[in-house]
Amino acid sequence: xxxxxxxxxxxxxxxxxxxxxxxxxxxxxxxxxxxxxxxxxxxxxxxxxxxxxxxxxxxxxxxxxxxxxxxxxxxxxxxxxxxxxxxxxxxxxxxxxxxxxxxxxxxxxxxxxxxxxxxxxx
Numbered sequence: 468x469x470x471x472x473x474x475x476x477x478x479x480x481x482x483x484x485x486x487x488x489x490x491x492x493x494x495x496x497x498x499x500x501x502x503x504x505x506x507x508x509x510x511x512x513x514x515x516x517x518x519x520x521x522x523x524x525x526x527x528x529x530x531x532x533x534x535x536x537x538x539x540x541x542x543x544x545x546x547x548x549x550x551x552x553x554x555x556x557x558x559x560x561x562x563x564x565x566x567x568x569x570x571x572x573x574x575x576x577x578x579x580x581x582x583x584x585x586x587x588x589x
Contacts, residue, residue: 492565494547502555502588509550511536514589521580531589542567549588557587 507513516530538546544562552558562582564570570578 492563494544494560494562494566496548496558496560498552498556498558500555500557502553502557504554504588507536507549507552507554507588509536509538513549513554515549515586516589517584517586520583520585521576526575544582545584548584548586552588554588557585559583559585 512533512535514531514533516532517528518525519527534541534549536546536550542562544560544566547566548558548560548562560583562584564579564581567580567582568576568578572578576582
């Protein structure tokens with residue numbers, strides 16, 4: 468009986484850890500220029516310009532892109548990097564797969580990719 472309970476408590480802990488992997492993953496963010504605007508809040512609409520790299524290869528550059536910061540609509544790493552920043556900030560951040568697209572491919576982004584963004588909040 469004790470082995471049975473031990474097995475299921477271990478299985479529960481393992482599944483709990485997997486389900487919370489995105490909560491444990493860390494976003495590496497560096498502010499290279501501090502803006503003077505207001506602090507960005509959840510659900511704000513912002514205008515950004517960014518460049519995205521994967522494995523030191525430039526994948527995409529967008530200028531004056533409008534984005535609504537809805538937590539469930541964009542990748543968690545992008546959401547975490549922008550919310551709490553200021554308008555006018557220029558930031559560089561690395562998004563681990565757990566906070567990016569995870570095991571799925573998305574356009575030119577292969578599964579389990581580490582993403583690097585250089586982003587300016589307008």
